[in-house]
Amino acid sequence: MSAYLIRRLLYAVPLLLGVNILTFLLFFVVNTPDDMARMQLGQKRVGPEAILDWKHERGYDLPLLWNEGAEGTAQVTETIFYQKSVGLFLFRFGRSDQGRDIGADIRTRMWPSLAIATPSLVLGVTVNVSLALLVVLFRLTYLEFWGMALCVALMSVSSLFYIIGGQYLFGKLLQLVPISGYDGGRDAWRFLILPLTISVISGIGSGVRWYRTLFLDEVEKDYVRTARAKGLGELRVLFTHVLRNALIPILTGIVVLLPLLFTGSLLNESFFAIPGLGSYTIDAIQQQDFAIVRSMVYLGSTLYILGLLLTDISYTLVDPRVRLH
Incomplete structure (x- = not known):
């Protein structure tokens, strides 16, 4: 097991390096610092001096990869x-283009995101799996x-319909x-109950259809016929044997959602004004704060790779036939 974990962690290094390099190319080669300055300054005709000042204040006036003038x-x-991308490997996000400490912002905003994303994931999977089995x-x-x-x-139905409809019905008309x-104290549940409910309901359609397909593939297999022949009831067959044997594809689907536990839901946090990482990313895009966007892209990639590793490990817990070598 330990050798497998080390090998998978080593595999993650070139993946993260590739994500880092690709992000760097997109932000500093395809979209040059001069282009960033013009977009940030918001003027059609920006003078060269204003562009130079903007780049100098943010460290974008340096050479991209090699400084021939240095020793x-x-x-x-x-x-x-080196100054904008290498630090990401150590989760040193630096400062945003607006001068804010990105690392401090992430540590502050991660808790509202976790407060809504964790129960959304757990309840969503539980409801979808239960309804699919029924x-x-x-x-x-x-x-x-x-x-x-x-x-x-x-x-x-679009997710926006659930959000706007829920706000109008339960927030404005019924005033429940x-x-x-958002309030991080005892009243936090009052701010989270509506986006949590909407998140679960909006995912029922696709979730139930997906899990139903998995379960239908299992119910016609030989081990299910054997269980029925032994006299086991249909409920026990479904909720014990079929569910357990379908856990591997279920876990594979959950890994896609794991980064949302940290980065949050973009739509929910934006429309409900929850100060999480999802709204943080949206605000950075709207403000054209490229340092924050780069950091969030890298963070999301890291969490996804970590989710893949956790999924592989969980396979051995739900299916003894799977062995990690």
Whole structure:
């Protein structure tokens, strides 16, 4: 197991290096510092002096990869790549183009994101799996037909409809919960209950259809027929044998959602004014703060790779046939 973990961690190094280099190329080669300055200054005709001042204040006036005017190690360290990208490997995010400490912002905003994303993930998977098992239990009946029709209808509705409709109905008309905002104290649940509910409901359509497909593939296998032949009830067969054998593809699907535990939901945090990392990223894009966007792209990639590693490890816990070598 330890050798496998070390090998997978070593595999992650070139992946993160590739993400870092690609992000650097997109932000500093395709979109040059001069272009950044013009977009940030917001003027069609910006003077050369204003562009130089903007780049100098943010360290964008250095050479990209190699500083021929410097000596020794400064030829490498006194470059944009070293000062803006190398630190990301150690999670040193530096300062934003607006002068804020990105690392401090992430540490502050990660908690609201976790407060909404963690229960959304747990409840969403639990509800979707349970409903999918019930649909499979009543397969080839009218309940399955209308259940799938309802799932298609839910999938056809935009997430924005759930958000705006929920805010209008429960926040404005019924005045049960606040429409927006966040409080980290005892009243935090009042601000989280509506976005949490909307997040779960909006994912039911696609989630139930996905898990139903997995379970239908399992119910026709030989081990299920053997369990039925032994006299086991259909509920026990589904919730014990079928569910356990379908856990590997379920875990594979969950890994895609793991980065959201940290980076948050972009739409929910923006529309509900929750000061998490999702709204932090949206604000950075709107303000054209490229340092924050680069940091969030790298952070999301790191979390995704970590999720893949955790998923591989979890395979051995749910299926003894899987061995890590």
